[in-house]
Amino acid sequence: AQSVTQLDSHVSVSEGTPVLLRCNYSSSYSPSLFWYVQHPNKGLQLLLKYTSAATLVKGINGFEAEFKKSETSFHLTKPSAHMSDAAEYFCVSLNQAGTALIFGKGTTLSVSS
Amino acid sequence: DAMVIQNPRYQVTQFGKPVTLSCSQTLNHNVMYWYQQKSSQAPKLLFHYYDKDFNNEADTPDNFQSRRPNTSFCFLDIRSPGLGDAAMYLCATKGARPKQPQHFGDGTRLSIL
Numbered sequence: 001a002q003s004v005t006q007l008d009s010h011v012s013v014s015e016g017t018p019v020l021l022r023c024n025y026s027s028s029y030s031p032s033l034f035w036y037v038q039h040p041n042k043g044l045q046l047l048l049k050y051t052s053a054a055t056l057v058k059g060i061n062g063f064e065a066e067f068k069k070s071e072t073s074f075h076l077t078k079p080s081a082h083m084s085d086a087a088e089y090f091c092v093s094l095n096q097a098g099t100a101l102i103f104g105k106g107t108t109l110s111v112s113s
Numbered sequence: 114d115a116m117v118i119q120n121p122r123y124q125v126t127q128f129g130k131p132v133t134l135s136c137s138q139t140l141n142h143n144v145m146y147w148y149q150q151k152s153s154q155a156p157k158l159l160f161h162y163y164d165k166d167f168n169n170e171a172d173t174p175d176n177f178q179s180r181r182p183n184t185s186f187c188f189l190d191i192r193s194p195g196l197g198d199a200a201m202y203l204c205a206t207k208g209a210r211p212k213q214p215q216h217f218g219d220g221t222r223l224s225i226l
Contacts, residue, residue: 041201043117090155104155
């Protein structure tokens with residue numbers, strides 16, 4: 001069965017330092033993977049997507065993620081955190097039929113000044 | 114400009130009193146989804162429409178129903194809300210092409226008195 005595992009439930013960084021949010025996937029087929037961000041009392045906003053083109057994917061707000069098949073990982077990074085990056089982040093896969101999203105449990109990112 | 118619009122943003126209803134949440138989209142997407150999201154959890158898919166075809170998730174309670182009168186609008190009806198139905202309800206849309214991401218609205222937070 002396909003699954004997505006976010007390895008950290010909570011990550012804390014200082015403003016200006018790098019961000020790393022870790023995600024591993026399990027899939028029997030070539031996956032489509034996404035990172036979404038959710039700010040308090042808001043919907044989910046797409047940060048970036050991987051759909052079997054370039055393995056290094058650049059997204060909005062300076063985020064990027066690298067698809068590593070050998071490690072079954074799709075970690076999200078940003079060189080320098082901003083206070084506004086504090087939010088919940090979801091690593092998400094698409095099921096094989098393309099009809100449903102499979103969510104990780106989410107990682108809460110805290111950014112301190 | 115908001116492309117998936119949910120109204121109202123906050124809804125309070127009484128235990129057992131029917132309530133309807135609304136979602137509209139300007140993307141002309143074929144697929145519309147309803148999710149329930151409880152505190153500190155990932156969204157949980159309730160059902161979706163592919164055009165006029167309704168697809169219910171197996172574990173969605175009968176208390177939850179949906180209508181899609183046209184491409185732009187989709188409604189979530191909760192016939193007899195219980196205290197456990199208090200949550201954020203998210204609407205999302207997706208185009209027909211495979212591997213496309215879903216686009217989310219800002220959600221309706223439902224409280225039950």
